[in-house]
Amino acid sequence: DAGITQSPRHKVTETGTPVTLRCHQTENHRYMYWYRQDPGHGLRLIHYSYGVKDTDKGEVSDGYSVSRSKTEDFLLTLESATSSQTSVYFCAISDHRADTQYFGPGTRLTVL
Amino acid sequence: AQSVAQPEDQVNVAEGNPLTVKCTYSVSGNPYLFWYVQYPNRGLQFLLKYITGDNLVKGSYGFEAEFNKSQTSFHLKKPSALVSDSALYFCAVREIQAAGNKLTFGGGTRVLVKP
Numbered sequence: 001d002a003g004i005t006q007s008p009r010h011k012v013t014e015t016g017t018p019v020t021l022r023c024h025q026t027e028n029h030r031y032m033y034w035y036r037q038d039p040g041h042g043l044r045l046i047h048y049s050y051g052v053k054d055t056d057k058g059e060v061s062d063g064y065s066v067s068r069s070k071t072e073d074f075l076l077t078l079e080s081a082t083s084s085q086t087s088v089y090f091c092a093i094s095d096h097r098a099d100t101q102y103f104g105p106g107t108r109l110t111v112l
Numbered sequence: 113a114q115s116v117a118q119p120e121d122q123v124n125v126a127e128g129n130p131l132t133v134k135c136t137y138s139v140s141g142n143p144y145l146f147w148y149v150q151y152p153n154r155g156l157q158f159l160l161k162y163i164t165g166d167n168l169v170k171g172s173y174g175f176e177a178e179f180n181k182s183q184t185s186f187h188l189k190k191p192s193a194l195v196s197d198s199a200l201y202f203c204a205v206r207e208i209q210a211a212g213n214k215l216t217f218g219g220g221t222r223v224l225v226k227p
Contacts, residue, residue: 031212031213033214040219041219042116042202042217042218042219042220043156043202043217044217045214045215045216048212048214050212056211056212058214090155090156092156094213099144099161099163099213100146100158100161101146101158101215102158103148103155103156103157104155105154105155106154106155
């Protein structure tokens with residue numbers, strides 16, 4: 001497995017609270033991605049990063065923000081969690097050639 | 113815009129029989145194509161990819177896929193399925209020049225291999 005960890009692995013929170021998910025890589029890869037996985041929708045891209053402090057939106061970015069202050073860490077923040085953000089969140093990385101993405105183990109988030 | 117369709121939500125096959133999981137794609141330019149597999153409560157694992165060259169691509173665990181440009185398809189195949197191949201399979205596409213090298217995933221196909 002690629003050196004990717006995600007924390008926490010499981011989280012239950014209440015509507016309206018802020019939540020931060022962390023993705024950490026040991027591969028020194030340039031690109032990092034956040035996806036959410038929902039039944040029937042496959043994986044949808046939330047945000048991605050193409051370098052330190054360089055980020056951009058994906059197809060479902062509303063309600064999410066990201067930060068990347070170091071190559072190895074990519075944080076996903078839900079400023080005010082809603083029930084529609086209950087999902088499984090995956091981080092992925094790829095190197096400068098960016099032809100293959102490798103995925104972390106996922107974080108299961110439940111917003112009550 | 114790029115898109116992927118996996119027309120079957122579930123595929124059932126007997127152990128030892130051939131397995132095929134279908135995928136069609138749409139891109140405005142040349143595609144990079146990928147297959148991933150997800151076992152229960154796990155992340156996605158990379159199986160194989162088509163970038164260029166031979167249309168038949170071989171990957172992990174005995175899987176292969178055939179790129180067909182005229183039919184815009186990239187079907188995943190395995191000659192003899194195992195019970196342990198039961199999992200969720202995702203096809204993904206990227207245009208070679210896509211900003212951020214972003215992938216678009218299909219909705220997934222669940223494969224159930226029965227003993």
